[in-house]
Amino acid sequence: MKKQILATVLLSTIALTQLAPMTSVSAQDTDSKISAVENKISSLNSQQAAAQAQVDSIQANVNQIKDQQSKLAAENEKLQAESDALFAEITVLSENIVARNEVLSAQARSAQTEGTALNYIATVLDSNSISDAVSRVTAMTELVSANNDMIRQQEADKVAIEEKQKANQEAINTIAANQQQLSDDEQTLKTQQAELEVAKLNLAAELSTAENEKQSLLEQKAAAEAAAAKAAAEEAAYRAAQEAQAKALAAAAVTATPTVLSNVTTQTNSGDTSGASATTVSESTVAPANTVATTETVATTAKVSYSSANTYPVGQCTWGAKALAPWVGNYWGNANQWPASAQAAGYSVGSTPVVGAVAVWPYDGGGYGHVAVVTAVQSATNIQVSESNYAGSMSIGNYRGWFNPTASTWGGGTVLYIYP
Incomplete structure (x- = not known):
């Protein structure tokens, strides 16, 4: 009987001795996981x-x-x-x-x-x-x-x-x-x-x-x-x-120099329904003689001379016209303001196109107007120009060939000319 009791006590002691380390390990693992989660958070x-x-x-x-x-x-x-x-x-x-x-x-x-x-x-x-x-x-x-x-x-x-x-x-x-x-x-x-x-x-x-x-x-x-x-x-x-x-x-x-088209020869163009005639031209970079046709407003005072410095926004039509025609004023404003500024400076303004003149469409260009330099004239309804800021192109060039400047496409058809 005493041996049984002793054996039982010994077994209990061994069991408790083995259980204590296991409990300690389990607690340590939990703390480690919590610590890892906290670190991750x-x-x-x-x-x-x-x-x-x-x-x-x-x-x-x-x-x-x-x-x-x-x-x-x-x-x-x-x-x-x-x-x-x-x-x-x-x-x-x-x-x-x-x-x-x-x-x-x-x-x-x-x-x-x-x-x-x-x-x-x-x-x-x-x-x-x-x-x-x-x-x-x-x-x-x-x-x-x-x-x-x-x-x-x-x-x-x-x-x-x-x-x-x-x-x-x-x-x-x-x-x-x-x-x-x-x-x-x-x-x-x-x-x-x-x-x-x-x-x-x-x-x-x-x-x-x-x-x-x-x-x-x-x-x-x-x-x-x-x-x-x-x-x-x-x-x-x-x-x-x-x-x-x-x-x-x-x-x-x-x-920049406008390509002036001279010696215009008119030929019949039977296949054209626009009313314009075909032309044979020769190119020249020499500025034309200053011959002004009949105009509505004739200068009555000496014209103001301007420097060739270009004061207009680069790429705009006013910049292109000033580059092509250095005689243009330095501060004439937006394109639709040029006729009034030109008249005040003594320049003639009219409705007859002349080679070398500045063409002004005051109601084109989204309300700001548009300007170009005339390079060839066949009639009042058939001319060529050099210009910039046309159809999205900011460089200077002849983009339209022969065209009617009075067509309603160009700001309702109103066009004026400033003569040098």
Whole structure:
């Protein structure tokens, strides 16, 4: 009996001795797993925080670009309003200058043909009395004074119109520069938005707990990274093309000379239903003689001479016309503003096409007008021109061949010509 009890005690002791290490090992394994899970959670939280920081940074860049675009658009709207107001003032000043020129020219012609100075002397000598003579002299003095005031006002208006033309051109150039900046920002915005999509998908992948969902998100991330790389490459290509185009246009402006078509021979073109005739021409780069046909508005004052510096937005039709015709003013504004500015500067404007003249379609070009240099004339409804910014091409060239400048296709058919 005592042996059984002793055996039982020994077995119990052995069992308890073996159970204690097993319990200790089990507790250690659990703590290790908990620690591993906590480490994994901590690591994921760190990754999530880094991904969120990247998202926030790119989103801030996107917001900044959008804010800049809004500001540039608002500035362009304001500048356009200022340009419109300046052009209205330029038009009034131009009309006043032209009107005074006509009055002064008429008085000058009268003085030459009627001998005004001798008439003044005769008027004094024919006076009935000294008081009558004094009255007549006073009247003539007032007339001379009025003419002097008119001349002074004429000079003041010419100074004013030149200042307003410069301010108007500066506003137009700033609008063009802002539009280019908006185009550049649009490319940058596409790249930033593509990178933002990558960052968001990366964050979603880090937050995902299911392996299959995470794999799908990683595939989307790879596709988004490829799209971002493509957008970046497109932006680089766009900027390189812009730089190359700017260099090419600058070089073209330096050497720009309109190809003047002369010795035009008219032939019957039986297969043409447009009403135009076929022509055989020979090319020449020599500027034509300055022969101006009958015009509606004839200059009555000396023409203003301008420098050949091209102050217009590169690639625009005004830039191309200035490059081809250096005699054009430096600050004549948008194309539809050129006739008024030209008249104020003493240049004739009419409706008869002449080789070397500047053709103006005031209602073409989306409301800004369009200009080109005439290189050949067969009739008032069949000419050729050199121009830029036609059909999307910013370089200078002859894009239309023979065409009817009065067709409704070109801003309703209204066309004017500024003669050199």
